[in-house]
Amino acid sequence: MEYISGASREQMIMMPDCIDDYVGEENTVRVIDAYVNGLDMQMLGFSHPTPNDTGRPRYNPKDLLKLYIYGYMNRVRSSRRLEAETKRNLEVIWLLHKLTPDHKTIASFRHDNAAALKNVFRDFVKLCMKLGLYGKELIAIDGRFYKKTNGFGVFHNTEACRQCPCKCSKETYGRRYHVPMPESEFSKVYNDRDLTVKQIRIAPNKQLIRQRKSIVEHPFGTIKRSMDAGYCLTRGLQNVSGEFSLAFLAYNLKRVSNILGTKKLIEYMAAQSFRLFSSPFLCSTVFLPHPAPLMS
Numbered sequence: 001m002e003y004i005s006g007a008s009r010e011q012m013i014m015m016p017d018c019i020d021d022y023v024g025e026e027n028t029v030r031v032i033d034a035y036v037n038g039l040d041m042q043m044l045g046f047s048h049p050t051p052n053d054t055g056r057p058r059y060n061p062k063d064l065l066k067l068y069i070y071g072y073m074n075r076v077r078s079s080r081r082l083e084a085e086t087k088r089n090l091e092v093i094w095l096l097h098k099l100t101p102d103h104k105t106i107a108s109f110r111h112d113n114a115a116a117l118k119n120v121f122r123d124f125v126k127l128c129m130k131l132g133l134y135g136k137e138l139i140a141i142d143g144r145f146y147k148k149t150n151g152f153g154v155f156h157n158t159e160a161c162r163q164c165p166c167k168c169s170k171e172t173y174g175r176r177y178h179v180p181m182p183e184s185e186f187s188k189v190y191n192d193r194d195l196t197v198k199q200i201r202i203a204p205n206k207q208l209i210r211q212r213k214s215i216v217e218h219p220f221g222t223i224k225r226s227m228d229a230g231y232c233l234t235r236g237l238q239n240v241s242g243e244f245s246l247a248f249l250a251y252n253l254k255r256v257s258n259i260l261g262t263k264k265l266i267e268y269m270a271a272q273s274f275r276l277f278s279s280p281f282l283c284s285t286v287f288l289p290h291p292a293p294l295m296s
Contacts, residue, residue, distance in 0.1 A: 019098075022090045026262045029070060029091045031253060034266045035124070036066050044123065045116040059101050064109040065120070066095050072250035075228040079107035110234065114242025121245035124252055131268065133256065223247050 023029055039062065042049035046061045070092060071082045083103040085092045110117070128134060224230035229247040232240050257265055 019090065019094050023094045027091065028073070028254060028257045028262060029095055031257050031262055031265055032066050032069050032073075033095055034269050035253065036062050036069070038269055038272065039065075039120065039123065041116075044119045045113075047112050047116075059099065059105060059109075061109065061113070063096050063099055064101065064106060065117075067092065067101075067106065068110060068246055069250050069253065070095060072227065072229065072246045073254055075226075077229065077233055079103040079110070082106050110243065110246075111239060114234075114239045117242040117249075118245040121249045121252075124249055127269075128252065128256060131256070131260070133259065219251060223251055227251065 041061050046065075048058055049061060052058055067082055067086070071077055071085070076082055076085055080103045083101065083106060086096060086100045087093075125134075227247060227250065229244075232243055234240055234243045260268075
């Protein structure tokens with residue numbers, strides 16, 4: 001008995017295969033396509049939201065946004081690797097209608113549209129709220145560190161802890177420790193030999209800690225490990241914020257598709273005749289709508 005053999009590469013066929021047949025009806029890539037097609041790119045603040053009147057035609061920003069969302073959802077974040085996927089990945093070929101932008105065009109889109117990427121993330125959060133996926137009963141804040149491949153410095157924000165009604169520590173502002181930062185870890189542009197970093201340690205409330213872990217650990221662990229987004233590819237606070245907005249958007253899209261189902265989510269988005277966009281908050285909190293939470 002012989003092995004299972006494939007078709008001959010030289011075999012001629014009368015009718016070519018349809019690309020749409022390679023993407024199943026429940027494939028998440030169809031959610032990406034449906035969601036981005038319904039966005040108002042000009043209102044969200046993307047550069048070049050309309051075609052040029054003269055000169056060489058540009059790539060549609062919707063196509064580049066689809067490419068990035070797909071990439072972040074599937075552990076492909078580098079612009080060069082995304083360029084390669086446009087030529088060999090059938091899902092990407094379907095998503096971009098066989099377009100193959102070069103890596104410089106792909107990288108420039110992420111760099112030039114950091115603020116707009118945050119707006120897209122906010123827009124999808126609003127869509128999730130309309131779907132009733134946010135219980136808004138408990139807020140958990142994560143203080144996780146991410147590796148920085150570019151740039152310098154570490155930032156700590158304790159303002160959220162000060163305003164939190166769940167006092168995990170007997171002290172008003174927690175216990176503070178001042179730890180000198182090694183000189184090699186900071187930019188040489190500044191004279192900061194005496195720089196210290198504030199580290200906050202709280203007396204653990206076991207019940208609150210367990211509840212916090214059940215809310216926070218799943219999304220951040222998934223984003224860092226399963227989606228390979230534990231480090232930044234961009235530099236600058238604005239660009240890094242836009243990059244993490246892409247990662248959180250990809251996570252939310254995947255979670256909502258798993259919760260509601262691809263077809264149901266696409267039908268809901270198609271039923272929306274318009275999508276109102278304003279400027280809601282952007283924070284690193286996670287509400288508790290389902291066993292595995294969404295980012296907001």
